[in-house]
Amino acid sequence: MAEYKVLGKSVTRLDALEKVTGKARFCSDMSLPGMLYAKILRSPYAHARILSINTSKAERLPGVRVVLTGKDVLEKRYGLFVFDQYILAKDVVRYAGEGVAALAADSLDIAEKAIELIEVKYEELPAIFDPEEAFKQNPAAVVHPDLLSYQLGLFLTPQPVAERPNVAHHYKIRHGDVEQGFKEADLVLEGRFSLARIHHIEAEPHTWIAQRQPDGGITVWVGQQGIHLLKQYYTGIFGIPPSKIKVVAPSNVGGSFGGKVGLTADPIVISLALKTDRPVKYSFTREEMFKCGGTRIPAVIYIKDGVRRDGTLVAREMRLLFNIGAYSSLGILGVRNSNFGTMGSYRTPNLKVDSYGIYTNTSSALAFRGFGSNEVTWAIESHMDMLAEKLGIDPAQIRMKNFLKEGEPNPQGEIVHSIGAEECLKEVTKTVEWGKTPVKAEGLWRKGRGLAVANKYSMAPTAAVALVRILEDGSIELRHSADEVGQGAKTVLSQIAAEEFGLSIDRVRIVAADTDATPYFPASSSSRTTFQLGKTIYLACQDAKKQLFELAAPRLGVLPEDLETADGEVYIKSSPARSIRVKELFIVERPTSPQAFGAFLEERGEIVGRGVWNQPFVYENLKTGEIDPEAARKGLRAASFYSYAAQVTELAVNVETGEVKIEKVATAGDMGFPVNPKMCQQQMEGALGMGIGIALWEEMIMDEGRVLNPNLRDYLVTTFQDMPANQNVTLLMAPVPHKDNPYGAKGIAEVLVPPIAPSIANAIYDAVGVRITDLPITREKILKALKEKKR
Amino acid sequence: MKQRLELKLNGEMREVFVEPWRTLAEVLRDELGLLGTKVSCGTGDCGACNVLLEGKVVSSCLVLAPQAQGREILTIEGLATPEGLHPLQEAFIEHFAVQCGYCIPGMIITAKACLDENPDATEDEVRLAMSGNLCRCTGYVKVTEAIMAAKEKMKKSVSGTGYGKGR
Numbered sequence A: 001m002a003e004y005k006v007l008g009k010s011v012t013r014l015d016a017l018e019k020v021t022g023k024a025r026f027c028s029d030m031s032l033p034g035m036l037y038a039k040i041l042r043s044p045y046a047h048a049r050i051l052s053i054n055t056s057k058a059e060r061l062p063g064v065r066v067v068l069t070g071k072d073v074l075e076k077r078y079g080l081f082v083f084d085q086y087i088l089a090k091d092v093v094r095y096a097g098e099g100v101a102a103l104a105a106d107s108l109d110i111a112e113k114a115i116e117l118i119e120v121k122y123e124e125l126p127a128i129f130d131p132e133e134a135f136k137q138n139p140a141a142v143v144h145p146d147l148l149s150y151q152l153g154l155f156l157t158p159q160p161v162a163e164r165p166n167v168a169h170h171y172k173i174r175h176g177d178v179e180q181g182f183k184e185a186d187l188v189l190e191g192r193f194s195l196a197r198i199h200h201i202e203a204e205p206h207t208w209i210a211q212r213q214p215d216g217g218i219t220v221w222v223g224q225q226g227i228h229l230l231k232q233y234y235t236g237i238f239g240i241p242p243s244k245i246k247v248v249a250p251s252n253v254g255g256s257f258g259g260k261v262g263l264t265a266d267p268i269v270i271s272l273a274l275k276t277d278r279p280v281k282y283s284f285t286r287e288e289m290f291k292c293g294g295t296r297i298p299a300v301i302y303i304k305d306g307v308r309r310d311g312t313l314v315a316r317e318m319r320l321l322f323n324i325g326a327y328s329s330l331g332i333l334g335v336r337n338s339n340f341g342t343m344g345s346y347r348t349p350n351l352k353v354d355s356y357g358i359y360t361n362t363s364s365a366l367a368f369r370g371f372g373s374n375e376v377t378w379a380i381e382s383h384m385d386m387l388a389e390k391l392g393i394d395p396a397q398i399r400m401k402n403f404l405k406e407g408e409p410n411p412q413g414e415i416v417h418s419i420g421a422e423e424c425l426k427e428v429t430k431t432v433e434w435g436k437t438p439v440k441a442e443g444l445w446r447k448g449r450g451l452a453v454a455n456k457y458s459m460a461p462t463a464a465v466a467l468v469r470i471l472e473d474g475s476i477e478l479r480h481s482a483d484e485v486g487q488g489a490k491t492v493l494s495q496i497a498a499e500e501f502g503l504s505i506d507r508v509r510i511v512a513a514d515t516d517a518t519p520y521f522p523a524s525s526s527s528r529t530t531f532q533l534g535k536t537i538y539l540a541c542q543d544a545k546k547q548l549f550e551l552a553a554p555r556l557g558v559l560p561e562d563l564e565t566a567d568g569e570v571y572i573k574s575s576p577a578r579s580i581r582v583k584e585l586f587i588v589e590r591p592t593s594p595q596a597f598g599a600f601l602e603e604r605g606e607i608v609g610r611g612v613w614n615q616p617f618v619y620e621n622l623k624t625g626e627i628d629p630e631a632a633r634k635g636l637r638a639a640s641f642y643s644y645a646a647q648v649t650e651l652a653v654n655v656e657t658g659e660v661k662i663e664k665v666a667t668a669g670d671m672g673f674p675v676n677p678k679m680c681q682q683q684m685e686g687a688l689g690m691g692i693g694i695a696l697w698e699e700m701i702m703d704e705g706r707v708l709n710p711n712l713r714d715y716l717v718t719t720f721q722d723m724p725a726n727q728n729v730t731l732l733m734a735p736v737p738h739k740d741n742p743y744g745a746k747g748i749a750e751v752l753v754p755p756i757a758p759s760i761a762n763a764i765y766d767a768v769g770v771r772i773t774d775l776p777i778t779r780e781k782i783l784k785a786l787k788e789k790k791r
Numbered sequence B: 001m002k003q004r005l006e007l008k009l010n011g012e013m014r015e016v017f018v019e020p021w022r023t024l025a026e027v028l029r030d031e032l033g034l035l036g037t038k039v040s041c042g043t044g045d046c047g048a049c050n051v052l053l054e055g056k057v058v059s060s061c062l063v064l065a066p067q068a069q070g071r072e073i074l075t076i077e078g079l080a081t082p083e084g085l086h087p088l089q090e091a092f093i094e095h096f097a098v099q100c101g102y103c104i105p106g107m108i109i110t111a112k113a114c115l116d117e118n119p120d121a122t123e124d125e126v127r128l129a130m131s132g133n134l135c136r137c138t139g140y141v142k143v144t145e146a147i148m149a150a151k152e153k154m155k156k157s158v159s160g161t162g163y164g165k166g167r
């Protein structure tokens, strides 16, 4: 491995100081002169016809500046993949929480008062909530009766199913012949798994400030991810040319985990702003976060596996029913993503997957850390243990036997590269001495241990652009569009530039996430930032250095290729003592006072290095999910990369109360190359906190489409006390480098979540012999299963 | 009707005129420009808005501003001295306890009260004292580590555990 000075080191986070002193600013901290405050009236019903809306009282309240209903917003529907949603409901509401009217007023107090003055009359309609009910050919209610006439987006081509009116998208894999595979198998096992509706719980509620511009354009400050994606969406919805839209994510965003990708209230806030010259600010309340701020896609998963006696997987068939909510939003992408999760870890000669995005009268799903992988991993990794038990094989062994290997095609046909599944599993099993020291205990608290492995693909097609400027004091300025949601983009990307220029990290300056100033990058989502933006920053650095050396070469009397740079100096590689300071290149001599009018480069004005990477890509065949073998041989793929993780969880189950105590965990992650090891650990620990909650208690309790626990008292998240003691948390790096990143680095943030729930379920089974297949694994479910087992 | 309030805020007397139903969090953020205190839930369930009122942890989203009349308030902005950061702040940086940062001011404030009250707190005691502070990013591992490290530093320091007191 190359010797690095800054990379691979746990450099202190650049945003830590401002965050511990309370100086870090977020969108929710922003205010602008003359700002108005928005409120949105939301439907209390899951499915209803709007009979009338009376806004006159609200309009008459002093200080109310704009009031909008469905009649006042754009005529057409919008969407990310299926154009199925109006900005504010017209005629029909399809989930409890859907926006019906919106207003902006001089103060939040006035806005809150005014919103209560709006009178809406509804007529309730039959509603549907359960994805399996909604999936039927003759469902009790149809969420979008005119679905087949809706406009579709150009990307991912959603495939509605004519005979199943609530299906927005059907995605399939047909690899080999599963029926034949099941015939050849020694054991065929079937199961059903499900996952609750959960929420991201980002610490900072979503916030927007939108301001109409005199040229007819709009500026939007967002506490979200993906400024260039948002700009594209806003253009598409409002028809404002992209050159007149500016989207900025202020320097810090308070968490995302996928919940701040895509659109939620954006079109409403912009519609309000377009009606006034004053900026309009809107923040979700915590309650709104739960009701309309996105969820993870609740899912029901059927799995059927055929294996040989020795554990070799010969066939797998899965049916994935995703409850995407009333509007398809990013749910369509989740339907596709999940398929990659079925293909990334195991050699599966015969694989059939049918993945459905199903409308119900519930709020829309968004991306969620581990997007698509969580759902299939929950089923697959539970099932792998069930198969192992039936065959009398060790759970680690059955996985080892089936892992894909570097260079072989996966079920999609992609030639596998940089697969760390085996390395991760080896690391964790070695650390806990898997197989040697069974943890067992009798009495009230029964102990058990379980493992699971996961993969997470990063989405393609994908591309990124970055700029690097050389400043007059020899510092470097990075311009990129990665928003800092806490993942550490600022620090990691600066480490790369510091390394390439031989500078200390404090000499790297960042201009980020402002579409007027920073170039294309879709979003710091899909775990892609280090892999992809890291690469383009590397390329931009090379370009800037080349230009720098061309300028310096004549001054030093050598060729550009003889030069290198470090510490703000350009030197001759063969005799480093001969050098010129970058600063000196900038000095423009003026007769009286040098630099009196500022500095520039006489020859080119300034040096701007550019980096671009548009990943070579091939679309999968929508009939089979496979890619063209010829393209695959050339190294083309439908995914960007795969990351891997494995986890062993040791826990204790109280057989009288059903309580579960997580006692010890070992997690390994394959991030290709840990650019900042402590920050990789941060991801691992954060995933653990989140994953334990998801496994054991997180759930939005729903009644007739309404969230009964839209607050942090009744929706339980992991606390300090739910975590194992620090000394019992072991974090391991199992990096398998990827050739498309100059340092071998991949992403790691997402893949760490999916293995946690199945490792816990497998450990609970080990402890008390009950298999829970429905997340979360609450005490009640454990107790019920224990009772049934006794019978 | 606005009411005059006097607050001993981070060691400085401050005067504000606010409606009596305003929460302390609103007054700190909207009237006094102290945006370091964050509001995440607004219902007393997450600890993001925690400040010290007479040395005791309160959720400022639940405290009405008039309840703080004449009393001493410490927010995240008042923790560092001209001489430098508070050991908790240093430890949070050194131990990588910070991610998105939205919960962090409330975490540090709560941790200060915990260590002021119990300078020898064990990891279990720290976890108990901190259990009302929610964080979605960190899994609490490095936060706990940072608090334990700060504890050692504070014990060693000449001025004992008096950091930030009266200021």
Ligand code: FES
Binding pocket: B038, B039, B040, B041, B042, B043, B044, B045, B046, B047, B048, B049, B050, B059, B060, B061, B062
């Ligand atoms: S914001 Fe006050 S406790 Fe959550």
Ligand code: FES
Binding pocket: A203, A254, A255, A486, B098, B099, B100, B101, B102, B103, B104, B134, B135, B136, B137, B138
């Ligand atoms: S650091 Fe993000 S919520 Fe704690």
